[in-house]
Amino acid sequence: MADRKVYTDYFFDEPAFNTHDGGYVPLKEPDTPQEKLRIPALLKPDKETDTDMYYTVIAQTGETQLLPGAKTKTWGYNASILGQTIVFKDGKNIHITLKNELPELTTFHWHGLNVPGPITDGGCHAPVYPGESTQINFKCNQVAATLWLHAHPCPATAQHVWKGLATTVIVQDQTESQLPFPRNYGVNDIPLVLQDRNFHKNNQLDYMADYDPDGIQGPTPMINGTINPYFDVTTQRLRLRILDGANRREWRLHFSDDLKFTQIASDGGVLPEPVDFTHLMLTCAERAEIIVDFSGYKPGDEVTLYSDDVPLVRFRIHQFAKDDTTLPDHLVNIPDPDVTPNTKIHQVVMAGMDEEVEINGKKFDMQRIDDKQQVGSVEYWDVSNTNDKTGGMIHPYHMHATQFRIVSRNGHEPYPNEHGLKDTVGVNPGETVRLKVWFDKLGVFMNHCHILEHEDGGMMAQFEVYDPDHPKTYKLMDMDTLMTAFAKERGVKKEDLNIPGMHM
Numbered sequence: 001m002a003d004r005k006v007y008t009d010y011f012f013d014e015p016a017f018n019t020h021d022g023g024y025v026p027l028k029e030p031d032t033p034q035e036k037l038r039i040p041a042l043l044k045p046d047k048e049t050d051t052d053m054y055y056t057v058i059a060q061t062g063e064t065q066l067l068p069g070a071k072t073k074t075w076g077y078n079a080s081i082l083g084q085t086i087v088f089k090d091g092k093n094i095h096i097t098l099k100n101e102l103p104e105l106t107t108f109h110w111h112g113l114n115v116p117g118p119i120t121d122g123g124c125h126a127p128v129y130p131g132e133s134t135q136i137n138f139k140c141n142q143v144a145a146t147l148w149l150h151a152h153p154c155p156a157t158a159q160h161v162w163k164g165l166a167t168t169v170i171v172q173d174q175t176e177s178q179l180p181f182p183r184n185y186g187v188n189d190i191p192l193v194l195q196d197r198n199f200h201k202n203n204q205l206d207y208m209a210d211y212d213p214d215g216i217q218g219p220t221p222m223i224n225g226t227i228n229p230y231f232d233v234t235t236q237r238l239r240l241r242i243l244d245g246a247n248r249r250e251w252r253l254h255f256s257d258d259l260k261f262t263q264i265a266s267d268g269g270v271l272p273e274p275v276d277f278t279h280l281m282l283t284c285a286e287r288a289e290i291i292v293d294f295s296g297y298k299p300g301d302e303v304t305l306y307s308d309d310v311p312l313v314r315f316r317i318h319q320f321a322k323d324d325t326t327l328p329d330h331l332v333n334i335p336d337p338d339v340t341p342n343t344k345i346h347q348v349v350m351a352g353m354d355e356e357v358e359i360n361g362k363k364f365d366m367q368r369i370d371d372k373q374q375v376g377s378v379e380y381w382d383v384s385n386t387n388d389k390t391g392g393m394i395h396p397y398h399m400h401a402t403q404f405r406i407v408s409r410n411g412h413e414p415y416p417n418e419h420g421l422k423d424t425v426g427v428n429p430g431e432t433v434r435l436k437v438w439f440d441k442l443g444v445f446m447n448h449c450h451i452l453e454h455e456d457g458g459m460m461a462q463f464e465v466y467d468p469d470h471p472k473t474y475k476l477m478d479m480d481t482l483m484t485a486f487a488k489e490r491g492v493k494k495e496d497l498n499i500p501g502m503h504m
Contacts, residue, residue, distance in 0.1 A: 004274070004329075006260055010252055010281035011415045013428040015389040018217075018250050019308070025217035027196060027249075027310040030228040032067055037229035037313060039186045040168065043084035052093045053140075055086065057108065059128075059151070059165060060101040066227050070202040074225075075102060075163040077149060081225040082193060083167025085185075086149065088113075088140045090173035099133040104489035105482070106160055109152035110169065111285065112267055112423045114142050114401060117443025117465075118474065121400055124154035124366060125444070125477040130489060141440075143332075143421070144176030145269040145403075146191070146241040146287045154366065154460075154482065155501030158247050158452035159207050162216060164225070166245045168193065175332060176270055180325045182239040182291065190231065190238065193245045194282070194312065195222045211500055213354040214393065215248025215284075215451040221312050230314040233303075236323035238292045238315070239264075244282040247452040250394065250426075253312075254279045255292070256304045262327065265289035268403030268421025270332045275417045283396035283426035285450040288417070291327070294320070334420055336405060337378045337438060346371055346381040346437075348461070350395045350427065350449055353387065355457055357449065363458030367476050369444065371463040378438040380407070385427040392429035395454070399423060399437065400445035401465065407434040424450055439465040444474050456501035 018024055046054040062080025063071035077083030088094055098108045109122040115138045118125035128134050147169040151160035168191040182188035198218030200206045210216050223229050244251055255261065258278045265271055267287050282288060294317055297303060301317040349360050360370065373379055381404070383397050403421035406414040410431050418425070427433050448460030466472070483502055487494040 004276050006276045006278060007416055008278045010279055012281055012394055012426060013389055016387070016392055016394050016429045018248070018393065021214065021393060023212050023214055025219055027221050027307060028219045029310055030220055032228050034228050034230045034314065035226050037231045038224045038226045040079065040082060040085045040191060040224065042185060043078055043086045052095060053089065054095045056097045056099060057086070057149070058099045058101055059106050059108070061103070064225060066222070066225070067199060067203045072199070072203045072205060075160065075165050077165065077167045081164040083149065085168045085170060085191060087170050087172060090140055090142055090144070090171060092140050093137065094140050095135070095137050097133055097135055098128050100128040100130055103130055105129045105153060105485050106165065107152045109150055110147065111150060112145065112147035112403065113169065114403070114441060116441045117401055117445040118476070121443060121445060123152050123400060123446050124482070127153060127477065127482065127485070129485065140171065142171050143269040144173040145171045145267070146243065146265065146289055147171060148243055148245065154364070154479070155456035156486065156499050158216065158456050159499070161245070161452055162205065162207050162247055166193065168241065168243060170241070179270065179331060180327060181264060182235065182237050188235040188238050189241070191224065191241045191243070192313070193224050193243050194251050195246045196220060196249050197222050208498065212248070213453055213457055213500065215453045217248050221307070221310060223313055230316050233294055233315050233317050234320055236293060236295050236320045237325065238294065240290050240292065242282065242288050242290065244284050244286050246284060248284065250281060250283050251307045252279065252281045254306055256306070259292065259303060261290045261292045263288050263290050263417050264327070264331065266417060266420045267423045271417065271420040272332060272334045273330055273419070274327045283394055283424070284452070285396055285398055285424040286426070334405070336436070339380060339436065340377045343377055343379045346373070346379060348381060348383045348397070348447065349386060350384065350397065350459060351386040352459070353392065357454045357457050357459035359448070359459055359461045362461070364460040366479055368462070369464050370461040372466055373437070373439060373463065375439055375442055375465050375467050378436060381435045381437050382432050383425070383427055383435060384432040385429050387429035389429045394426045394428055395459070396424050396426045396450040397433070397447070398450040399447045401441055401443065402437055402439050405436040407436050409433050441465065442467060442472060444476065453500065458501065
């Protein structure tokens with residue numbers, strides 16, 4: 001363990017960091033009193049057997065005490081903001097009742113989960129209308145990972161997430177359970193959902209007032225729905241499941257004293273080898289599980305997690321038992337299937353800024369299939385970002401229904417922590433990232449930039465995973481139907497409806 005290299009830079013192209021964007025909103029340290037970090041409760045199954053798990057997930061309105069004074073009107077899953085953490089177990093049959101108690105339609109997208117599409121996947125073709133519920137069922141066949149659930153109703157995804165519709169999903173399996181990781185949830189195994197917000201009169205959110213087509217940002221960091229949080233450390237080692245759940249913001253993470261930490265997992269699960277860092281950057285929707293060792297500190301000390309120079313979470317050190325656990329140099333084997341012979345190389349070109357964003361020269365069309373791949377086939381996808389480094393931005397590219405392998409960046413090795421399974425990858429301006437992609441579930445799925453305003457604005461496409469021996473026809477939702485429903489639910493005429501991206 002002592003011989004592992006410690007990486008001290010962020011790897012991505014610095015000229016393209018969001019700090020150089022003309023519309024960049026810098027984070028500011030809150031001047032409010034420190035609050036204990038909210039740890040989301042674990043969602044209790046309605047029922048669990050040896051083979052099945054049953055859940056009810058409710059999208060609901062609420063009010064949350066985020067700042068002193070008036071409570072903020074928010075949305076959440078089984079909670080007033082964000083949601084309760086949902087646990088799936090590999091090999092079990094999952095049954096979920098999805099209930100919508102919001103005043104307008106939404107969808108329930110299982111980001112990173114390997115499920116059929118388009119309905120179970122929960123993208124824009126699977127609306128659940130106000131006061132209604134629907135049922136999804138699937139077999140959880142996936143390695144242990146930190147995934148997430150968020151709303152995905154085109155083109156209001158960004159608004160729904162900004163109001164609070166995002167929560168952590170944890171998949172458990174037997175392999176991960178045998179590794180020497182902290183896993184006492186809430187004590188030494190902690191989700192950290194990193195977001196930012198801007199608060200208006202009476203502590204309220206106003207999405208339209210803050211709207212930016214390149215991604216809404218706020219100056220106030222919000223971690224697990226907590227402003228200015230602290231966490232009481234009672235164990236030497238702490239596992240943090242970090243999610244960039246922001247609409248737009250990148251997070252450049254480091255601890256005070258440049259404390260070393262070890263990344264053990266990425267989007268799709270445990271890494272093949274642990275990777276040591278002092279600095280780590282996450283783009284939108286990426287996840288990183290890290291282990292932090294506080295053995296060099298004593299009770300009364302405080303260690304701070306920063307993004308750039310702004311404090312995010314203060315870790316207050318208490319008495320803890322000595323822990324001599326070490327990580328093996330090899331953690332798990334990662335699938336790396338051979339590419340299927342004589343298959344095409346898929347091309348995804350992300351271009352533009354502001355309202356001009358597009359993929360392969362086109363805006364998203366809900367009823368257009370842009371690409372196809374046969375189920376079980378292993379193929380290369382080359383994902384390019386045509387922005388330039390000085391005036392462009394890093395685009396986080398996400399594919400539904402798969403965990404892919406990153407093969408190369410402009411023909412060179414991927415970053416040291418990109419050798420595991422991923423569903424989202426930040427692509428630098430002027431860069432082409434080659435992915436090795438395979439699917440084992442049928443359906444129509446989306447691929448897009450995960451800056452939420454970019455996907456709402458049309459930097460999104462969709463592809464079909466098909467079986468040539470059993471062709472299927474899908475009834476795809478259309479934009480007019482969704483806009484008609486939004487207008488009715490918001491009490492306005494359709495021509496007066498104001499949702500950024502609706503005219504993409």
